[in-house]
Amino acid sequence: MSETKEDGGKTIRGSRTMTLNLKRTVESGHVRQSFSHGRSKAVLVEKKKKRVITPAGGKPEETPPDVETKAKAEVETVAKEEARTPDAFRGLSKGEREARERALNEEKQREIERVQREEHDARQRAEEAKKRADGGVQDVPLVEDEEEARKKAEFETKRKLEEARRKQELEGDDEADSKKKAADARGKRDRTEARAPKRRGDGADRVRGKLTITNALDDDQRQRSLASLRRRQERQKKHLSEHLDAGKKIAREVIVPEVITIQELANRMAERAVDVIKFMMAQGQMLKINDPVDADTAQIIAEEFGHTVKRVSEADVEEGFIGEKDEDTDLQPRAPIVTVMGHVDHGKTSLLDAIRKANVVAGEAGGITQHIGAYQVDIGGHKITFIDTPGHEAFTAMRARGARVTDLVILVVAADDGVMPQTVEAINHARAAGVPIIVAINKIDKPNVDPKRVRTDLLQHEIVVESMGGDVLEVEVSALKQTNLDKLLEAILLQSEVLELKANPERFAEGVVIEAKLERGRGPVGTVLIQRGTLHVGDIIVAGSAWGRVRALLDDRGEPVEAAGPSVPVEVLGFDSAPEAGDQCAVVENEARAREITAYRARKRREMHATGAGARSTLEQMMSQLKEGARKEFPLLVKGDVQGSVEAIVAALDKLGTDEVRARVMHSGVGGITESDVSLASATGAPIFGFNVRANSQARTAAERDHIDIRYYSVIYDLVDDVKQAMSGLLDPTLRENFLGNAEILEVFNISKVGRIAGCRVTEGKVARGANVRLIRDNVVIHEGKLSTLKRFKDEVADGPGGQECGMAFENYQDIKVGDIIECFRVEKIERKL
Numbered sequence: 001m002s003e004t005k006e007d008g009g010k011t012i013r014g015s016r017t018m019t020l021n022l023k024r025t026v027e028s029g030h031v032r033q034s035f036s037h038g039r040s041k042a043v044l045v046e047k048k049k050k051r052v053i054t055p056a057g058g059k060p061e062e063t064p065p066d067v068e069t070k071a072k073a074e075v076e077t078v079a080k081e082e083a084r085t086p087d088a089f090r091g092l093s094k095g096e097r098e099a100r101e102r103a104l105n106e107e108k109q110r111e112i113e114r115v116q117r118e119e120h121d122a123r124q125r126a127e128e129a130k131k132r133a134d135g136g137v138q139d140v141p142l143v144e145d146e147e148e149a150r151k152k153a154e155f156e157t158k159r160k161l162e163e164a165r166r167k168q169e170l171e172g173d174d175e176a177d178s179k180k181k182a183a184d185a186r187g188k189r190d191r192t193e194a195r196a197p198k199r200r201g202d203g204a205d206r207v208r209g210k211l212t213i214t215n216a217l218d219d220d221q222r223q224r225s226l227a228s229l230r231r232r233q234e235r236q237k238k239h240l241s242e243h244l245d246a247g248k249k250i251a252r253e254v255i256v257p258e259v260i261t262i263q264e265l266a267n268r269m270a271e272r273a274v275d276v277i278k279f280m281m282a283q284g285q286m287l288k289i290n291d292p293v294d295a296d297t298a299q300i301i302a303e304e305f306g307h308t309v310k311r312v313s314e315a316d317v318e319e320g321f322i323g324e325k326d327e328d329t330d331l332q333p334r335a336p337i338v339t340v341m342g343h344v345d346h347g348k349t350s351l352l353d354a355i356r357k358a359n360v361v362a363g364e365a366g367g368i369t370q371h372i373g374a375y376q377v378d379i380g381g382h383k384i385t386f387i388d389t390p391g392h393e394a395f396t397a398m399r400a401r402g403a404r405v406t407d408l409v410i411l412v413v414a415a416d417d418g419v420m421p422q423t424v425e426a427i428n429h430a431r432a433a434g435v436p437i438i439v440a441i442n443k444i445d446k447p448n449v450d451p452k453r454v455r456t457d458l459l460q461h462e463i464v465v466e467s468m469g470g471d472v473l474e475v476e477v478s479a480l481k482q483t484n485l486d487k488l489l490e491a492i493l494l495q496s497e498v499l500e501l502k503a504n505p506e507r508f509a510e511g512v513v514i515e516a517k518l519e520r521g522r523g524p525v526g527t528v529l530i531q532r533g534t535l536h537v538g539d540i541i542v543a544g545s546a547w548g549r550v551r552a553l554l555d556d557r558g559e560p561v562e563a564a565g566p567s568v569p570v571e572v573l574g575f576d577s578a579p580e581a582g583d584q585c586a587v588v589e590n591e592a593r594a595r596e597i598t599a600y601r602a603r604k605r606r607e608m609h610a611t612g613a614g615a616r617s618t619l620e621q622m623m624s625q626l627k628e629g630a631r632k633e634f635p636l637l638v639k640g641d642v643q644g645s646v647e648a649i650v651a652a653l654d655k656l657g658t659d660e661v662r663a664r665v666m667h668s669g670v671g672g673i674t675e676s677d678v679s680l681a682s683a684t685g686a687p688i689f690g691f692n693v694r695a696n697s698q699a700r701t702a703a704e705r706d707h708i709d710i711r712y713y714s715v716i717y718d719l720v721d722d723v724k725q726a727m728s729g730l731l732d733p734t735l736r737e738n739f740l741g742n743a744e745i746l747e748v749f750n751i752s753k754v755g756r757i758a759g760c761r762v763t764e765g766k767v768a769r770g771a772n773v774r775l776i777r778d779n780v781v782i783h784e785g786k787l788s789t790l791k792r793f794k795d796e797v798a799d800g801p802g803g804q805e806c807g808m809a810f811e812n813y814q815d816i817k818v819g820d821i822i823e824c825f826r827v828e829k830i831e832r833k834l
Helices: 067-084 094-134 142-171 175-195 203-208 213-217 226-247 262-269 273-282 295-304 314-318 348-356 393-404 421-433 451-459 485-499 591-616 619-628 643-656 675-684 697-706 716-728
Strands: 004-007 010-013 026-034 040-048 253-256 259-261 292-294 308-311 337-342 373-379 382-388 408-414 437-442 473-476 510-519 523-532 540-543 546-554 569-575 584-588 632-640 661-670 688-691 710-713 734-751 755-765 772-777 780-792 805-810 821-830
Touching: 253 262, 253 295, 259 262, 259 295, 262 273, 262 295, 273 295, 292 295, 295 308, 337 348, 337 421, 348 373, 348 382, 348 408, 348 437, 348 485, 373 510, 373 569, 382 485, 408 421, 408 485, 437 451, 437 485, 473 485, 510 643, 510 661, 523 540, 523 546, 540 569, 540 591, 546 591, 584 591, 632 643, 632 675, 632 716, 643 661, 643 688, 643 716, 661 675, 661 716, 675 688, 675 697, 688 716, 697 710, 710 716, 734 805, 755 821
Parallel strands: 253 308, 337 382, 337 408, 408 437, 437 473, 632 661, 632 688, 688 710
Antiparallel strands: 004 010, 010 040, 026 040, 259 292, 373 382, 510 523, 510 584, 523 569, 540 546, 540 584, 546 569, 734 755, 734 821, 755 805, 772 780, 772 821, 780 805
């Protein structure tokens, strides 16, 4: 089968041809078809022979000879008609051509109608103007003319939008066909416009620039679209601005910290790092892109490149960490913070137990407080926060820390002991903090006590109580019998009312870490006393070089709470590491701010430790130590249960040091003894001291393998005493010289194979073999050594008494003369203690 079109007896067959006859009935040939722009196309033309039906026994009729010539002429005619067909209709089917012709005719008809309508409107306006000029028609108000013009403009706008929509639908059909031709025409027009001067303000160009069906079909009328013109103008403006910027220098304000790298400095100046390196090479310094420079050098570089410099310090990251002062209108009354201080074993913790109705003393080793504790008590609707401090001399730092955060100090003095050294120290701490003092004279229940003697002793330290005409409140109490506790609480509330204590609870929390520890299962725990603001669960808190998100808050009784306001002591869980006791803590807005502050503080701490180590290990220091004799060191590791105890132990051990020996704490920390602690001790040869902590199984196994001594303590002065005894063993013993006697040389004998022998007479005391001797000539010591030989006659004797004669010989010395004096003595070593 094949598709054919018959026209006047000729058949033009397509490419799909299938012949079922055995005879050749189709003749084909190629005809070259020409198009515009020099294009041509080969067309396959096929001619089907006519089937001639002949009568029976007759011959078939032959095809007229002019049929083939006529067919070729008609094919050429078709080709010429196609050549005359516009480019927009080429390659389209008959139906598509008809649809496009109809669209074009409709468009032309609408255009004719629009022109006729505009001419009609113009004639009407001319006639109306003529009538008004002749006076035949009254003047029409301008308002009506304007309203009519506005309506016409709206109608014209709607009509144009409708026409544009129809054109877009028609143009979508032939968009793919005319894309190549439009690109060629646009390129040709661009080249022409680039050579010709641009015209501005011509409205006709903007109208012709719009893409219409007429313009799309007419190559001579095609122009660039408005969007293309705008893009071209933008490119020209950008290119021009880049050239202008290249020639103009922009001066910037460069922020320069204390230390900055070449790369960072170049980035802040918006300069190339290579240019900065070249400048430094011209100054005689060879630097790489990552080398740091100080602030002075960075300022010189920035000013040389034409920039201004703003110097900042790394410490600026802490600006705003502690908030500004609160307004008086935001302040609200808060509970007083009371610190209990005094000498050891004067009853501070017992007095606080009686107020809290708890028993804390039973939990303290040795009956003395070794931790700083904070508690809050409700007395008749009034809350009071108490801070209990240790009284032992090793806990000076704890007492000072408690005095700094307090509003009021209760000075506990035992009536039987009176004022003691730590009592005086507590008075000094309270004065340094500038807080008032209430004296609690304790243990008045004991027989034969004299509270008046306590008041008199306090006068020596400028503490004048009220009973003696002063302004310091005093109360006689008994913690054991709970005597006069109500008077003490009344005195505290009275003093707090005078102080008018207030704080702003509606702000980020700020406070002080008064104790820190590392607990198994809970991680780092810090006891924080809130001073202002309110701390909530979920807040991000920073304390020293530690930070974290608050996971839980526990009050003084171990109960969880959701928030803690001013003057409330709480245990905070969630730190990434144990904070330092005494660190100021505050809530920050986000984690980035917390990391920035803690990273700066950790870096400063490392620099401080590195500087201290470097100062000890300089060449001059080493040489001076070699000349003077370096101090002996006793290395050790200290692990404790809380930060305050570790701090007190390290401070007490530092006080033990002398010019000859000192304790060197290789490492101190909070928490149990781990395998890493044993590894450090093995590398340094140091014992490990654990205070209220124990070693885990891995640490114990490693200590047994490496023969590391681990000692456990629960009372601080036991640990200090053992370290003092161990350090005493490093002290050089004291040498004591005991005089034995003198002998005078009467004769000198030369004996072969032995040497020179001195014949002597013991003039004073006695002489002994093996003792130390000095050879004195003309009252000048010329030799000091040992007596190797002592003979009486021919016998070797151990000693020679006074008045007898004997023979003596010295070890490795032969220069002896008649008349020399030999002094004999012994040296005794006496052990020393710290």
